[in-house]
Amino acid sequence: MTSFDRLAGWFSQNGAKTIVALSGGVDSAVVALAAKKALGNNAMAVTADYKTLAEEELATARKVAQEIGIKHLVIEYDELENPEFVKNDEMRSLPLQDGAGPAPRRRSKKGRRTAGCRRHQRRRPFRLSSGDPRPA
Structure with a gap:
């Protein structure tokens, strides 16, 4: 069984209907x-048409x-109206604040490279459904 077959099987086992996010990239x-193969017309793709897309x-x-x-449903979203998106606070890396380019790489005390942006550390995992094996 291929990884694709396992993915399609996951959709089959976890519901009669699904909505998936479609960016147009390979992964989505x-x-x-896989959702279409497993659920046929009970699968729908959604793409957010946002201002910076x-x-x-x-x-x-x-x-x-x-x-x-x-x-396929395209929804319009203006992320520039979201204060959390547009705020430029201390949780964003300095290069993002001043537009200087990619975040710098730093070395930890053990000599390993570390990311220059703390913003990504705030992300919380989400669940796709009650059958999602990932922790909440």
Whole structure:
């Protein structure tokens, strides 16, 4: 059994209907295809059309959905109206604050490289469904 078959099987075992996020990239396209294969017309893909999304990415997501044959909903979202998105506080790395480029790499006391941005450490895991094996 391939990884794709296991993924499609996961959809089959965890519900009669599903919605998947489709960015138009390879990873989300594979997930959408597995959902469509497992659930047929009970699978839907959703793409967020947000203000900072390149038109090319949205066009690619639409094309992928059409090729897969999955129902596709595009929702509009203006992340620039979200104060948490636009705030530029101490949790963002300095290069992001001043636009100087990618976050610098630092060395820890043990000589290992560490990321220069603490913002990603705040992320909390999410659950796709009650059958999701990941911890909440």
